[in-house]
Amino acid sequence: MHAASPFRTPAQKEAERLAKREAVLRAAVRMFNERGFHATSLDDVAASLGISKRTIYHYLANKDQVLLECVTIGLQQLLEAADQARREPGDGRHRLTRFLRRYAEVNMDDFGRCVIRTGDEVLSPESRPRYRALKREIDNALRRLIEDAVADGSIARIDVKMAAFALAGALNWPGRWYDPEGAMPAGTVAEKLVDILVSGLDPRD
Template sequence: MFRSSQERQKERVLKRHAVLQAAVRMFNERGFHATSLDDVAASLGVTKPVIYHYLGNKDQVLFECVRLGLTQIREAAVAARAAEGTGLDRLKAFLRRYAEVNMDDFGRCVIRTGDETLSPESRREFRALKGEIDRDMREVIAEGVADGSIYAKDVRLTAFTLAGALNWPARWFDPEGPESRSEVAAAMVEILCEGLRRRDGAGNSV
């Protein structure tokens, strides 16, 4: 009859996530400004105060969506840095996951959210989180340069170039299309790491 505190806690987490999932899809489809929390609430069959209860106002809901996306990427960075192999191997693993997250709901929301959309406090934290990921990427590249597996004249610009290329699928990837997220991610990472020079029969540049 009465639910345990643990059950209530679990239900709270599930409901909160359902709200975020409904919100992020609307933000991605319609744009943040064209989405109201009333629409989000209606799509879940609840009222706006329920959303306030679980998450807060519209800026807070957006911030939670982008925080979730950035957390997924940060986890990928930590995993890649702890992995075996050369710097280039670790970078490729990180980049593939980075691209996959950017094609998923919360990652897409990170990419589609301009700094100026967030409130000043949320913006500060958004930038700080993105800065950590940028630092991770530069460190993996620098490790590859140090172990001789990566050539990079300018580590910072290399990181920006890779990240930019892998951010963009957030705008064009179609989950209903013929290729999966991980197929597109792997193919893009191959293009970026190997470049465009023609290869010999063994796949080496000539």
């Protein structure tokens, strides 16, 4: 029987690197949300983790890349939610509701809040195209879910574009006012908000 090796495998090293990178991003996104992007320095982020700014540069090139990674994580969470909703059984209304609840929950979590609180003008010109492309994908995913629900008659025949604007606008705001330390958990807030919104989509006689 071989003795256990004291040396980490390549897979273990990569897992450790990803965990450290995730820790940097999580610390940064919380500071961006609390202080704002311009009022946060990488020195602040490093100090919160007990590391040097030089260590951050092992994982991310600069503050703009840190912000781009943070908003990309939030946007990808929304895209994953749309993909999961489309695979749900049931009618279009059910799938739309499932997506909207998850949409609201993401916007109340760290990375989703960063998307809501950060305008694309804060990003560098090089980073803006990716950010805007992901935002368009999410808008298109929401519109498709609304279209499907209209097509199967589970919601009213409405203006899909305006409905998407109204739903997204309403569910973006919790990213600004929701308090994670408050009495109501994010899932409950999302459920209550979406129930109110979706009731306005009921089919008309």
